[in-house]
Amino acid sequence: MSEQELWDRLRGAGARPYGRAHTAELEEILRLVDAQGSQRLKYTTRLMIANAYRHGGEPAKAFVPFSWCLAAHDAGEGDPALDFRLFWQFKGTVNAMAGFPEIPLGQTYAVLDDMERRYRLAGHTMNPVHQHRELIARHVGDKAVAREQYRLWTAAPRGEMSDCEGCEPNSKVAHLTWLGQFEDAVRVGDSVLGGQFNCVEQPQSILTAMLVPYVRTGRLAEAARAHRQAYRAIQSTPSELQTVGVHLSFCALTGNHARGLQLLERHLGWLDTAPTPLAEMSFSASAACVLSLVEAEGHANATVGDVSVGELRARLSERALAIAARFDARNQTSRQGDWVRDRLAQVPIVDFLPLSGPVREPARAVPVAVSFPDSPAALADLAERQHLLDDKAATAAAWARFDELLPAPEGKLLARRLVGAGNLVVNQVRDVAVTHWSRAAEVYRGLGDEVAYEAVRSRLGLLKCFAGEGTDEITASVERLGELGDAEQYGWGLLRLAQAALVSGDPERAMGLLDDARKPIEEAGVALQSAQLLQQTAEFSATMSQELTTEPLDLLHEAAARYLSAGAPLRAAGARLSAARLKAISGDLEAATTLFTAVITDFLAYGNPVGAARAKVELGSACLHLGRFEEVADRLEEAIPVLREADEDFSQAQFMLARAYRGLRQPDQALELLAEVARFCLDDGNQAGAGQMHELSGDILDELDRDALAAESFTRAADLFHEADFGVDELRARRRVPLSWHWARDQDQALTTLAAADALAATLPTEDPQTLWERSMLDYDAARILTNFERPAEALPRVVRAAEGFRTLDSLTEVAIAGALHGRILRDLNRPTEAHAVLTQALAALPAEATHQRAQLEALLSDLTP
Structure with missing residues (x-):
């Protein structure tokens, strides 16, 4: 391997995220x-690997x-x-030695002395030297020295060797x-938290440092927000074990030992x-504290893995x-x-601090504990009632008690049990239902029960x-129910048939069936039926309208009120959920978020x-x-474990969470989630x-300048689109591969993959606008490369x-961008007049709003002589 190839490989490795790989x-x-390799290459590689x-x-x-x-630097063999970069690493070395x-300890002090000597000779500020002397004094518990070093540290000017504007205040907060100066800590931390950070350790490090000051000064909302944001950033980084320990301790302090x-x-x-052993010690102590609180609540025999809480706490x-x-033996202090x-x-200083989720509204009704009757028939009545109320847990519990009393039912009880069993699984495993x-x-x-027979057939028909x-x-089942004269079952049947019509793409028939259902539902006088009729009417009418009117929203609110009066708060929450969805679909996202939050409160309360x-x-x-990425992350981080536990699909939630992480500048977490969703899709x-x-992973890697990885990701995307026979999507991904290899400085790969993209483009029809766009972009990218x-x-x-294609598509901004490149190429070919x-x-064709492109073209023109 040549020297240049080694440099290229080193440069590519440097673009990868920190971690074992x-x-x-x-x-x-x-x-x-x-x-x-050369001495310079050996030196550079070692600096990179130490970091x-x-x-x-x-x-x-x-x-x-x-x-x-x-040693190489002192021998004149460094760079x-x-x-x-060499002098910067003194700080990390001192930090690590303490751990x-x-x-x-004498070796650590010797390194500090050497750091000070070299910084002075190089003309650097003593700001970071005093900062790290304070750290060691704090580690050994020497408050007098720590205070003096803190005074010298704050008095020294910042310089290029100083920690970033988040990391230095982070150490001051610590x-x-x-010293128990919590208000001062808050003042120092808050002074920088509103700014922008360009450091991989921020803002999660300073937010973590602020947890105790926030709690101790009563700033509980800030503490909860800091915990959520900071933990989110470190949850996938094993090197942050000690920081995770701080969050465990925070959970213990705030009555959140269940989350802990x-x-x-x-x-x-x-x-x-x-x-480090210091990280191991810190995490172990904080974890044991959490376990002691769990144990104190009577859960000593609960297990973590295969170890009881009590035993793990002791270990x-x-x-x-x-x-x-x-x-302490090394430091000669306690x-x-x-x-x-x-x-x-440590014990909680706050009984319970809600860490996330919407603010809980007072429940509209107090859920009544379900008591089980003694007879199987009464249990079947109870289970069916709870099903109508949409209380799945109570329904399952009632049927479980039924099974205990009558494990082998016969006749009508067997049929009712089978219907109940189908109801419980229909949304998860339809074939079993x-x-x-x-x-x-x-x-x-x-049994000759034709009404019940046709009612079940209508369920099967809907599936x-x-x-x-x-x-x-x-349709046949519902018509027969009408002939049999049972108003209640006929009403349910018409509601199912209306849903079937809507699913089959006939909304007008669906609305007509709902009109037909009014009479039997009124005759039956079942409140839950009348509420469901209102809900379906609202939902179906909204699908038929181009714009959201107040009528379906009013119907949904009325449906919710009727559900509540019928003792069905979960169904009321479902109606309110439909109203929130309609608001979201209409584009009124602020109103939708308010409604969604209220619905979440209801579901949790009941x-x-x-x-x-x-x-x-x-x-x-x-x-x-709405671009509110923190709220997205808060809600989805709560939702995904619950959906996973319930064996429900959570891939869409993961995809949205990945997009939120991208918006929060947490790209590595986003990439992890996207990889998981990709595996789910393949399965x-x-x-x-x-x-x-x-x-999308390729997009993120491209933003991070991890260009070789981006090229690999785009290649994988193109291959998968090819398997799915998505030609245009394959071309879009395939054309991005050579550009990524170009940015990765791999000319051979860039040209080879460009040829592959060109070969694909030649097989696709040119008359399709989307295909023409991708082919034009490919031509433009090829010209750049x-x-x-x-x-x-x-x-x-x-x-x-490329310019011709963009012009055909009436994409005037892209025409101007291609024109700028065209002009540069002609200039390079020594054809200035052209x-x-x-x-x-x-320039003449450029839209008025394209000010950036206009400035570029004007600058190019000013450099040319016609």
Whole structure:
């Protein structure tokens, strides 16, 4: 491998995110570099790998490459252009040394002294030197020295070696919190939290540091928000084990030990690869504190994995105290042991701080505990009533009690049990519901109960309609119910048939059937039926209207009121959910979010967490369109675990959460979610959906300048679109591959994949506008690539063709952009007169609002002489 190829590979590795895979790649490059690379390449690679070790959760490995670079620098074998990066690493080295009790404290002080000497010689400020002396003083518990170093630190001017504008205040907040100066800590932290950060550690680090000050000063809403935002940023980063420990402690302080237990279960495995003993100690102590609170509530025998809460608490307490003893022996103080003992004894200072979710409204009714009757027939009555109320948990509980009393029912009770079994699973496994209902229908027919038989047949007919098998069967059943004269069952049948008509694409017939249902429903006098009639009328009429009017919303509110009066609060919440959806569809997203929030409150108040989770997904969608990414993340992070637990589809929620993470500048979390959704799509046979996920991943990687990875992602997307026979989508993804390889400085790959995209484009019809757009973009991208590879003669016909395509599509801004490139290519070919004419024509055609493109064209024209 040549020297240039090694540099290119190193540069590509540097664009990857920190983590074990990134570190492993750098280690492989280092082996190659040591075998055949230059001294400069060896030096640069070691600086990069030392940084990777620190940020990737293996700081102990950073000491050797850092020392090597320091020795090379002192021997005159370093790279002066990299002195900044070398000197910067002193700070990470001091931080890491403090975290290992086997490293003598004297060595840490020696490194601090060397850091100060070198910074002074280089003319750097002492600001970071005092900052790190304060850190060590705080670590050993020397308050006098810590206060003095803090004074010197704050007095020293900031310089290029100072931590970023988030990290330095972060350390100041830690100092002030340690001293109990919580108001001062809040003042320092809040002064920077409103700004923009360009550091990978912010704002999650300072938000985490602010948790205790916020709680101790009564700023509870700020504390909850800081916890949500900071934890979100670190939840997938094992190197942040110590930070996760701080969030565990926060949960314990605020009465959220149930959530703390969830976080503990999620991150306990990270202890096996703890970055430092200090991180291991901190996490273990905080986790043990959470477990002690869980144990105090009588759950000592509950398990985390295969270990009881009580046993795990004892293990983690012992682990934390043992590590603290090693630190105290080295430091000759009791500071770390005292800290661990205080953490283990920590109790909530807030009874319960809601950390997320909508503000709970007072429940409109107090749910009544269900008591079970003694007879199977009465239990069947209860289960059917709870089903009508849409209380799935109570329905399942009643049928479970029925099964205990009568495990082998016969006759009518068997048929009722089979209908109930189908009701419970119809939304998850429709085939199983069909089996249950078909058996029930046969039982009813054998009993001669024609009304019940036709009612079950109407259910089966509706399912067939959903499967695309038409409405004949359900129509026949409902007509027969009308002939039999049972008003209530005829009413339910008409409501089902109206739904079938709508599903079959006949909304006018659906509305007519709802009109037909009014008379039997009025005759039956069942309040739930009349409420459902109003709800379906509102929903169906809204589908037929181009604009949302107040009428369907009024009907839904009336339906909700009737449901409530009939004792069906969950169905009332469902009607309100429909109103929220209609608002969202109409574009009134602010009103929709208010309604969704109220619905979530209702579902939670009446014990339907799955319904609340579904509503949170819809609320998240509305917030996503409003650009309120934090709210999206809050709601979907709550919803996804509930939907996962309930074995419901949560892939759409994950996709939206990935988009929210992208908006929150948390790209790596977004990429993880997109990869998971892509796997789900493939398992479901949805190659096009998986292609969409890989294409979006490519977009994100492109934004991060991880160009080789972007090229791979776009390639995978194109291959999946090809499998799905989505030609235009394949071309869109395929044309982006060569441009990514171009930015990755891989000319061979760029030209090879450009040829592949051209071959695909030649197979697609040119008359389709979308295809023409993609072909024009491909021509434009090809012209850019060829121009940058100094092949202007080949680029010229491509940019001409691109401009022609854009002009055909009446895309005037793109015509001007292509014209600018066309003019540059003509200039490079020493054809200034033609270049001037092309640029003048492009400028004249440019829309008035395209000010940026106008400035570019005018600048190009000013450089040309006709």
